[in-house]
Amino acid sequence: MSEEISLVTGGNGHLGNNLIRLLLSHKQKVRTTVRDSKNREPFKALACEVVQADITDRESLKKAFQGVINLYAVAANFSMWAKNPKEEIYDTNMQGTQNVFDIAKECGIKNIVYVSSVASLDFTKLPANVNNGYNKDRRNWYYNSKNDSDKLALELGKKYDIRTVLVLPAAMIGPKAFKLSYSNNLVLQxxxxxxxxxxxxTLNWVDVKDVALGAYNAMKKGRNLERYILANEKHTTLQETVKIASDLYPELKxxxxxxVPKCLLYAVAGLMEFSSKITGKEPLLQRHYLDMFYNLKQDYDIRKSREELDFNPKPSKKALESALNYLKTDWKKENRI
Incomplete structure (x- = not known):
């Protein structure tokens, strides 16, 4: 086993936990951070060190980062909605990014793979490409946070002379999922x-294990201060998604x-938004989502990732079938549902 410590922030999350498992399979010495150190279920039978740390708490990061050489910066607020999205989502992700790089510099970390998102890409020209610049649509605080923290990570990596490689995943689905992500939850729905x-x-489904491997390869051979899209090339519509599930499980009927017309969706979204102000629960549909994504084909140019990271994801249909099988059987068993 390598004596170099690889640290994964947010190891109880979907990507983080899969990344830990992959690193361990490659005989890496792994440490991971979680906000609640009592939550040990995601690490059952995993030979990794689990420490308490929060990206908004600099002192906790100092303790967690001691002796680390390679850092996978996965932890972030991945919420698409909050009562106070500017503070809870945007500020958390921006300050968290600043903290991670500041403390990484202080602790002598040499390499960072920073998990950004396809949310930071410019979709005005398809297929979306890292060379097209950043997302200019500023209507969603989560998207704003990924857009701006992506830029900040590159700035800080250059400033601190830390080798920094960014990976931009699409809608990750599949095992292991101890808490359902937005993407896995949609598949369950x-x-x-x-x-x-x-x-x-539309969605761009990608298997979380392929994303984990892409992040691992980014650490091994990704170029400094470069961004790599970890997605499939073509989108999948909701109707196509349901048909794949229907063909796989015809008994579910x-x-x-x-x-339905966009105007009707708009009206429904408005009612849901109004209801959320009363209930405090996230609306299933929001008007600005329709403005941003209605009829948008989420297609990506992944040639750079294929050529430089050997990124070769399983096709969206296969990724979706795998996720459907997992959520129907193993996930319910793992979570005693």
Whole structure:
């Protein structure tokens, strides 16, 4: 086993936990951070060191980063909605990025793979490409946070002379999932027949294990201060997603979601937003999502990742079938549902 310590922040999250498992399979010495150190279930039978740390708490990061050579900066607020999104999402992700790089410099960390998102890409020209610049749409605080923290990571990596490689995943699905991500939750909703309406918003499904391998290869051979898209090339519509699930499990008798006019979706979204102000729960649909994503084909140019990281993801259909199988069987067993 290598004596170099590789640290994964947010190891109880979807990507973080899969990345830990991959690093261990490659005989890496692994440390991971979690906000609640009592939450040990995601690390059952994993030979990794688990320490308490929060990206917003600089002192906790100092303790966690001691002796670390390679850092996978995975932890972030991945929420798409909050009561106070500027503070809870944007400020957390920006300050967290600043803290991670400041403390990494202080502790002598040599290499950082920073997990950004396709949310930081410019979608005005498709397929989206890292060379097209950044997302100019500023209507969503989560997207703003990924856009601006991506830039900040590159600035700080250069300033502190830390080799920094950015990876930009799309909608990650599949095992292991101790807490359902937005993407896995949507797949579960499909499986449960809870998608009656087609919102005309497309997805780009990618297997989380392929993303973990992409991040690992980014650490091994990604170029300093470069960005790499970890996605599939073509999008999948909601109707196509439901059809794949229906073909896989015909006994579920899943119904194809119906297309409805955008104006009706707008009205429904407005009602949901109003209700969320009363209940404090995230609305299933929001008007600015429709403005940003209605009829947008989430296609990506991944040639750079293929050529430089040997990134060769399984096709979206295969990734979706794998996620459906996992959520229908293993996930329910793992979470005693």
């Amino acid at each position: 499909v499986l449960n027949g809870e998608i009656p309406i087609d919102t005309n918003i 899943l119904k194809t979601p119906k297309k």
